[in-house]
Amino acid sequence: MSTTKSIFSPTLGRGPSDQGQVERQIALEYLAEAWNSAEEDGLEKAALAHAALFAALATFVNLHGDEATADLIAQLPDRIRTGEYNLDRVLQ
Incomplete structure (x- = not known):
């Protein structure tokens, strides 16, 4: 690799x-x-991102079920807003 x-x-x-x-x-x-x-x-990056999200969510549903996956996804807005998924942020 x-x-x-x-x-x-x-x-x-x-x-x-x-x-x-x-x-x-x-x-x-x-x-x-x-x-x-x-x-x-x-x-295109957008197509890759959509496919990756679908694959990830389908895998989580398969492994953990609908409710646990929905609970995980419900936490994402706050995590996104705090910059957890921003690759340009500077960690101090």
Whole structure:
């Protein structure tokens, strides 16, 4: 697996502290590589984002059920507003 610059790159190399975080970081690197390949093939970022969200939500529903997934999604507006998903923010 090669490491390439992507929209996810700012999160790489932050020193994961537990095995679950290590696994999520590796998964993110795989997704970044696939994302880059799709962009190189001409797919639009918006289409990739929609497909990624659908795949993620369908997986969560399959693993945890409708209600738990809905509860998770209900927390997203506040997390988005506080910048948790802003890759340009500066952590202090």
